[in-house]
Amino acid sequence: MPSSPAISPTFAALPTSPATTPDTQALQEHVRSGLTRTPKTLSSMYFYDEVGSRLFQQIMQLPEYYPTRTEFGLMTEHRHAIAAALMPANGVPLHLLELGAGDGLKTKILLRELLSQQANFTYAPVDISPSALDELRQSLEQELPELRVQPLTAEYTAALPTLREQPGRKAVLFLGSNIGNFLPADRLQFLRQLAQPLAPDDRLFVGFDLRKDPRVIQAAYDDAQGVTAAFNLNLLHRLNRELGADFQVDQWQHFAQYNPLDGAMRSFLVSRRAQQVHVAALGQSFAFEAWEAIHTENSYKFTLPQIEALAAEAGLQVLEVFTDEQAWFADVLLAPVGK
Ligand SMILES: C[S@@+](CC[C@H](N)C(=O)[O-])C[C@H]1O[C@@H](n2cnc3c(N)ncnc32)[C@H](O)[C@@H]1O
Structure with missing residues (x-):
């Protein structure tokens, strides 16, 4: 299957690997x-x-680094509703692809919830960092041995063609406000690319860091x-x-x-x-x-109206917004429109 051109966060015009892991x-x-x-x-x-992935884990523990704590809190609070929104009806299988999974700290909240509801699903974490992905795979084997896991070391866009092969509902997770790493024009192009392999019943679940006290x-x-x-x-x-x-x-x-x-x-x-x-x-x-x-x-950093407008431009509709008490972070459930 031909792979789409890779758009890398921050500076899309710079060359990146056309296929999988940038060598x-x-x-x-x-x-x-x-x-x-x-x-x-x-x-x-x-x-x-490897060193950078470990340093990022330390960053997530810092008192100043609110995004992880905040998204962790909101996912814990809304885990039942999030799982219900992602799970298809009537036992249809769910393929949960996560882009830039990292250590999966917050995703595990959702994975535990889905397992406790005996959902029929597979988890496919994608990350450009082989060491981060390997640590995640090992930790999932230990903590959630019953989980079906299909890890893939790849650049975001290189992983998208794998979605077309999946039966049932596809849901793409893009947590941690990684979407914020794209320049505005690339962000729109990336969301359009994400929406492309999705059917109307598929879902996108994207974390956005919201504007707040500078x-x-x-x-x-x-x-x-x-x-x-x-x-x-x-x-x-x-x-x-x-x-x-x-x-x-x-x-x-x-x-x-x-x-x-x-x-x-x-x-x-x-x-x-x-x-x-x-x-x-x-x-x-x-x-x-x-x-x-x-x-x-x-x-x-985003505002909610900006997220609505971005979704509409990318051919997506906002189905639900999950946020924290201070409205510092939003996890947004999206679905393709007009297909
Ligand atoms: C900021 S961390 C966030 C991890 C996790 N999503 C979270 O919310 O805690 C970004 C992760 O995305 C991965 N990543 C960054 N750019 C990527 C790219 N272009 N393709 C695939 N993975 C990427 C990194 O290796 C890292 O593990």
């Missing part, structure tokens, strides 16, 4: 392209090597212990490890800034001085001016 060659192409453009960019999807958002991406800084800087360590780059990581700093006008939280790696970096795998050097930034991540 070293795709990373090389990405780095060559990202570090020769102005401003320099690298995609957040390369944060998640200081709360700012702190979440610039924590006092510096774990988010380590997570961002690990990208340079990764390029040193995997591409033989010679980034002197202590000559770089993490900088994150929320803009309440467009709802974008942007993260950067800033060069503390003028420097040259050689990337052996590319046989190429890159010059950085003092205080020049590499843009590494966007994390957009």
Whole structure:
């Protein structure tokens, strides 16, 4: 089956692997392209090597990092309703595909609920990080041994064609506000691509981080212990490890800034001085001016009307919105329209 072109979060125009896991060659192409453009960019999807995945688990535990706690709370509170909304009637099988599953912390709430209701379903977690997926598979084997699991190491869009092969209802989970990593135009294109293999009875369940006090958002991406800084800087360590780059990581700093006008939280790696970096795998050097930034991540925050409008533009309708008491986060149930 032909695979759709991959859209990577943050910077869709940069080349990514056309097939499944971005291999070293795709990373090389990405780095060559990202570090020769102005401003320099690298995609957040390369944060998640083994070290990065572990650092992200630490981030999720930070007092400042509200998204995981909030989505965990709302999924716990609404688990019966969410399971009921996803489960098809009359014992029709359910294929639950999760994009960017990570450690599945919040998904397990739903999986437990579905199992307790003896739902007939398969869970297919997809992640670009083999180590994250392997840890998830092992933890599911231990914690939920009765669960049918079909893990897939792949880029988001490379996993979508597998949906067409599934009988029964398909439901796609996209939690943690990963949708916020896309630039607005790419976000719409990605949602359209997600909607394409879905039939009217299929469902999408997408987490959106909502707009709130800018200081709360700012702190979440610039924590006092510096774990988010380590997570961002690990990208340079990764390029040193995997591409033989010679980034002197202590000559770089993490900088994150929320803009309440467009709802974008942007993260950067800033060069503390003028420097040259050689990337052996590319046989190429890159010059950085003092205080020049590499843009590494966007994390957009949303309003409910914006979500409604985005869904409509993508050919989806909002069936239900699950949110927390403070309306900090929303998990939105969507279905395709007009098919
Ligand atoms: C921010 S974490 C969120 C994990 C989980 N969804 C949650 O809500 O806690 C993002 C996860 O998505 C994966 N990921 C990021 N970009 C991806 C891409 N383009 N394709 C597949 N997986 C990706 C990462 O490896 C990571 O495990």
